[in-house]
Amino acid sequence: MVAGDMRVIGGQHPAAVAKKPSLDGSKCGLSMRRNRSVQVCAASATNEGPILLDGQVVHSITPERLELIHSLDDFAAEQVLPILKPVDKLWQPQDFLPDPESPDFLDAVHDLRERTKNIPDEYFVTLIGDMITEEALPTYMAMLNTLDGVRDETGASNTPWAQWTRQWVAEENRHGDLMNKFCYLTGRVNMRAVEVTIQNLIGSGMNPKTENNPYLGFVYTSFQERATKISHGNTARLAQEYGDDTLSKICGAIASDESRHEVAYTRIVDELFRQDPNGAMLAFADMMKKQIVMPAHLMDDMEHVEKNKGRNLFDDFSTVAESLGVYDANDYCDIMEHLIDRWEVNGRSVTGDAAEAQEYLMKLPARIRKLSDRAAARKAKGAKTDVSFSWIFDNTLNI
Numbered sequence: 060m061v062a063g064d065m066r067v068i069g070g071q072h073p074a075a076v077a078k079k080p081s082l083d084g085s086k087c088g089l090s091m092r093r094n095r096s097v098q099v100c101a102a103s104a105t106n107e108g109p110i111l112l113d114g115q116v117v118h119s120i121t122p123e124r125l126e127l128i129h130s131l132d133d134f135a136a137e138q139v140l141p142i143l144k145p146v147d148k149l150w151q152p153q154d155f156l157p158d159p160e161s162p163d164f165l166d167a168v169h170d171l172r173e174r175t176k177n178i179p180d181e182y183f184v185t186l187i188g189d190m191i192t193e194e195a196l197p198t199y200m201a202m203l204n205t206l207d208g209v210r211d212e213t214g215a216s217n218t219p220w221a222q223w224t225r226q227w228v229a230e231e232n233r234h235g236d237l238m239n240k241f242c243y244l245t246g247r248v249n250m251r252a253v254e255v256t257i258q259n260l261i262g263s264g265m266n267p268k269t270e271n272n273p274y275l276g277f278v279y280t281s282f283q284e285r286a287t288k289i290s291h292g293n294t295a296r297l298a299q300e301y302g303d304d305t306l307s308k309i310c311g312a313i314a315s316d317e318s319r320h321e322v323a324y325t326r327i328v329d330e331l332f333r334q335d336p337n338g339a340m341l342a343f344a345d346m347m348k349k350q351i352v353m354p355a356h357l358m359d360d361m362e363h364v365e366k367n368k369g370r371n372l373f374d375d376f377s378t379v380a381e382s383l384g385v386y387d388a389n390d391y392c393d394i395m396e397h398l399i400d401r402w403e404v405n406g407r408s409v410t411g412d413a414a415e416a417q418e419y420l421m422k423l424p425a426r427i428r429k430l431s432d433r434a435a436a437r438k439a440k441g442a443k444t445d446v447s448f449s450w451i452f453d454n455t456l457n458i
Contacts, residue, residue: 109270113284119270120207124338128208128273128329134330135219142323152237155309157244168244175245175305180302183247185385186294186310187450188376190242191253192287192315192355193235195260199354202267227320234313241309252449256360256372263357268349274342277327282351284321285394286386288314291448293385311402325401332402337413343402344416347395347423353377362449375446378458388431395424409427 109116120128157167203224204210210223242248269275295310331339356373363372381387399405404420445455 069454077271081418086139108124115266115268116270117306118207118322120272120274122273124335125208127335127338129199131327131330132219135223135327138326139223139323139329140219140226142319142326143223143230144319146229149230149233150312151200152233152240155237155305155312156240157442164345171241171244172246175306178247178298178301178303180451181383181456182294182297183242183245183451184376184448184456185380185383186238187242187248188355188358189290189294189381190235190238191256191260191358192353193231193238194230194257195265195355196231196235196263198265199231200224202269203227203276203280204264205271206269206273207271207277209273218398223323227323230316230320234316237313241306247451249450249452252360252362256358259359259361260355260357262273263359265352265354265357267352267354269346272342274331274338277324277331278343278346279351281321281324281328281398282346282394283318283354284324285397286353286390288317289320289390289394290380290386291317295384297383297385325398328402332407336407336410337409338404340404340407340409340413340416340420341402343398344419351391360449363447366449366453367446370446375448375458379456382458388435389428392428392431395427 083247088115109119111117155165159173161167162187209220209224211218213221216222239253242251242253266278267279268290291310291314295307295314298304298307298310310402328339328343331342353373355376358373358376360372363370363375367375377386404417407417409417443457447455
């Protein structure tokens with residue numbers, strides 16, 4: 060195989076992969092072909108291209124950068140793990156919900172239903188979509204455990220990275236539990252339709268395009284935690300406006316957790332920029348060029364497409380969330396600008412492809428804002444249509 064060739068796995072041709080500035084290909088990875096595994100390990104003297112699996116790059120981190128990741132165990136133990144809170148210091152879902160052991164339980168449920176009965180359907184669609192996203196937690200743990208150098212190799216490993224992943228998941232697990240139970244108690248939500256959506260979403264997984272590469276993975280999680288914090292913060296604000304203080308506190312408590320977790324992931328990328336500014340710059344630009352995929356993009360209730368003439372459930376949920384000001388393209392651009400400032404992209408001394416990536420990043424937010432403004436203008440001129448959502452008993456929204 061000549062230098063620059065790509066190994067094609069899963070019947071995909073290299074031409075199927077868009078050209079992009081990327082990190083160097085790894086020299087060792089595990090690839091799958093139908094029913095058999097093929098261990099792909101090239102000698103360090105070779106100069107082969109990246110591994111492709113089903114048309115996508117996998118295991119793209121170089122041996123040198125993987126060694127850097129391995130050297131960060133002490134950093135993870137000292138700077139990342141302390142961001143987690145002891146279990147006995149954390150809130151639990153039951154802290155916000157009616158106490159089933161109380162003689163006043165049914166009265167409390169009645170009060171909850173009275174508070175929520177006049178909240179708009181648009182808000183519930185947004186809240187439910189956020190809840191479904193939180194409930195797909197097994198997928199996010201699986202995603203972190205695809206990352207080379209930081210995965211939990213045994214399921215109960217004591218490495219700082221493995222401890223972080225399990226305990227981060229444990230903290231996040233409270234979010235879906237709380238939102239699910241609250242939605243159930245309101246009586247406003249078709250829980251079976253929601254449960255079907257959750258099962259399908261977990262079964263479908265997600266494709267963040269992080270290439271088993273922790274550089275890319277931690278850029279992704281830095282962005283995504285901030286996006287989730289913004290979304291929950293805005294649902295908290297709206298719940299307050301609708302007169303439900305408890306729901307506002309629920310969403311606010313979840314947003315606070317997301318904020319802590321954002322600190323952890325951005326701190327990891329801080330360290331990557333400190334020790335390997337070229338590699339971190341390339342990774343940041345790579346993820347921005349591919350765009351951050353929302354984790355629930357594969358949601359499916361098995362009804363929406365048929366009832367709404369082929370419309371996509373995630374797209375319609377996103378449109379509703381955008382209409383309420385919960386999360387939109389401007390938030391996406393704001394996050395880009397925040398991370399560019401946080402990681403001091405403009406002032407970094409980088410060379411070669413990384414310098415090109417730096418220039419690309421500095422121009423990107425303004426470019427994306429122009430494109431999103433044009434798209435918003437086109438959408439505003441377009442005709443709206445009634446769309447039904449199984450989550451709210453097939454009530455329709457004009458979107």
